Amino acid sequence: MKNILITGGAGYIGSHTAVQLIEAGFNPIIIDDLSNSEEKVLDRLEEITGRKLTFYKGDCIDRALLDKISSEHQLAGVIHFAAFKAVGESTLQPLKYYQNNLGSLLTILDFMKEKEIKDLVFSSSCTVYGQPDILPVTEATPRQDAESPYGNTKKICEDILVDLVKSQAGIRVISLRYFNPVGAHPSGKIGELPIGTPANLVPFVTQTAAGIREKLTVFGDDYDTIDGSCVRDFIHVMDLADAHVKALAYLGEQQDDFYDVFNVGTGNGNTVLEVITTFEKVNEVKVNYVIGARRAGDIVKIWADTAKINSVLNWYPSYSLEDSLRDSWNWQKTL
Ligand code: UD1
Numbered sequence: 627m628k629n630i631l632i633t634g635g636a637g638y639i640g641s642h643t644a645v646q647l648i649e650a651g652f653n654p655i656i657i658d659d660l661s662n663s664e665e666k667v668l669d670r671l672e673e674i675t676g677r678k679l680t681f682y683k684g685d686c687i688d689r690a691l692l693d694k695i696s697s698e699h700q701l702a703g704v705i706h707f708a709a710f711k712a713v714g715e716s717t718l719q720p721l722k723y724y725q726n727n728l729g730s731l732l733t734i735l736d737f738m739k740e741k742e743i744k745d746l747v748f749s750s751s752c753t754v755y756g757q758p759d760i761l762p763v764t765e766a767t768p769r770q771d772a773e774s775p776y777g778n779t780k781k782i783c784e785d786i787l788v789d790l791v792k793s794q795a796g797i798r799v800i801s802l803r804y805f806n807p808v809g810a811h812p813s814g815k816i817g818e819l820p821i822g823t824p825a826n827l828v829p830f831v832t833q834t835a836a837g838i839r840e841k842l843t844v845f846g847d848d849y850d851t852i853d854g855s856c857v858r859d860f861i862h863v864m865d866l867a868d869a870h871v872k873a874l875a876y877l878g879e880q881q882d883d884f885y886d887v888f889n890v891g892t893g894n895g896n897t898v899l900e901v902i903t904t905f906e907k908v909n910e911v912k913v914n915y916v917i918g919a920r921r922a923g924d925i926v927k928i929w930a931d932t933a934k935i936n937s938v939l940n941w942y943p944s945y946s947l948e949d950s951l952r953d954s955w956n957w958q959k960t961l
Pocket of ligand 1: 923
């Protein structure tokens with residue numbers, strides 16, 4: 627069984643990917659400093675999978691810890707989720723973001739090179755497209771200047787990976803450009819655990835429906851979209867997790883010095899107001915919301931062209947928006 631190191635494996639996307647990896651016959655080894663996740667996630671993973679998981683508590687920028695892990699386990703690949711991801715915070719503390727998000731990738735790449743670990747799946751984001759002129763976006767859509775230091779770290783990390791592969795370092799890399807991850811494991815045992823006030827839409831919706839937040843503010847209803855609110859491509863976290871498994875399997879078939887990038891979205895755009903009304907309908911619950919001002923820096927509309935990931939990785943989403951919002955609510959109700 628191939629050992630795959632998952633940095634940030636106790637986090638939202640990492641934990642769901644650990645489940646899917648086990649189902650696909652890989653052995654995930656989790657490293658997480660628990661700075662934005664909780665240790666109980668590990669217990670939940672064991673409940674879901676019926677397996678004991680290998681977990682190291684620590685920072686993946688800690689080279690000595692990575693060396694210790696590789697001395698204890700022969701690693702076949704790495705999925706690098708661990709990163710800071712709060713857009714607003716990144717504008718206030720850019721160095722924190724550059725140091726952590728670039729530093730951890732550089733440390734991991736150096737480690738992989740030295741230990742001759744070939745395969746890496748990297749968490750990128752549709753943020754690299756900015757506000758595209760033509761929709762949907764394909765992987766060939768030009769990237770734009772980042773709106774935030776967070777977005778810039780994703781762009782720079784992609785560039786670092788391209789340069790390293792060009793240098794014939796003997797590695798094989800896929801960057802996955804995530805659209806908007808939502809939903810939770812259908813068991814309700816794992817899901818997103820935002821710390822403090824959620825910045826993202828769906829956790830704010832679920833917390834408002836649960837009465838934790840008094841009201842949700844829809845950031846603008848005067849955009850050029852069908853109902854005036856912004857459009858996003860909401861992808862179920864289980865489908866997103868599955869894309870990592872498919873990416874790893876595909877990397878295993880490639881020659882050395884391979885790099886590619888894939889959009890991971892559903893291919894459908896939904897507005898913020900559609901998300902709220904769909905959530906209310908599938909869960910038979912009211913969401914108290916008001917229309918507010920536009921949020922600075924928001925992209926008006928973006929959704930993915932998924933033809934490449936469909937045909938090359940044979941990956942297709944299997945959950946609908948309704949499924950995602952039902953699973954998000956089921957998860958919220960357990961908290
Ligand atoms: C944001 C980042 C993206 C990052 C992602 C990480 C920007 C421009 N983009 O995506 O780079 O990868 O977070 O999770 O910051 N909304 C409301 N009310 C709320 C919260 C959100 O109306 O209380 C709206 C937003 O205005 C937006 C949509 O919901 O139109 C989605 O927002 P969000 O969940 O924050 O994700 P993104 O902005 O798409």
